[in-house]
Amino acid sequence: MGKIIYWMNTSMDGYIEDSAGGLDFSDPDEDFQQAASDHVRRIEAFLFGRRLYEAMEKPWTQDLGKEGAPALEREFAQLYKETPRYVFSDTIQTVPEGLTLVRRKDAVSVVTRLKQEIDGTLQLGGAELAVSLVDLIDEFWVYASPVIIGGGKPYLPVRENLRLRLVEHRSFASGIMFRRYVRP
Structure with missing residues (x-):
């Protein structure tokens, strides 16, 4: 059975986007970039919401990772392109070949099936x-960057109490702090 990991880069105050929808508050170092590549090597698929898909797809398949780019960037771009990607959206009509489009109403059933x-x-x-x-x-x-942005889209905007247990943490030279939580 598969395992689902929800991973997002955040500001220190817990936002994945600033109030204008920007993602440019993070300044990853080589350690972080290597950790990201190591992680992508071990995953079977990406499950993206529409906005994250739009933020990731063009840069990592077209703009980044080209000849002359840093080796770690090229490595991540190649791994990204080789990994199956599912996009969950009701507004996108088509996705490039090699990606799978899933309607939001079908998200729970499709992800349950994939997990099995x-x-x-x-x-x-x-x-x-x-x-x-x-x-x-x-x-x-x-992955919390050492910056406070004061508002935007929160990491997980749930209104219920969701207890978690910290099982791993690590810091990077850039000041990014990684924390991994599981359900108790």
Whole structure:
């Protein structure tokens, strides 16, 4: 049976986007970039909400990782392109070949099926998608950058008490703090 990891980069005050929808508050170092590549090597698929898909797809398949780019960037871009990607959206009509489009109304049933069929890790990204799938998430990963942005989209905008247990933490030279939580 598969395991679902919800991973998002955040500000120190818990936002994945600033109030203008920007994602540029993080300044990852080589350690962080290597950790991201190491993680992607071990996952079976990405599960993206529409906004995160739009933020990731063009940069990592077209803009970044080209000849002359840093080796770690090229490595991550290649790993990203080789990993199956599922996009959950009701507004996108088509996705490029190699990606799978899933309507939001089908998210729980599709992810439940994937979790049963895939023996490995499924990486979930996107706060709104995570809220709709919160009962299926096994681990919550937070990479918090040392910046306070004061508002925006929260990591997980749930209104219920969700108890978690910290099982791993690590700091990077850039000041990014990684925390991995599981359900008790």
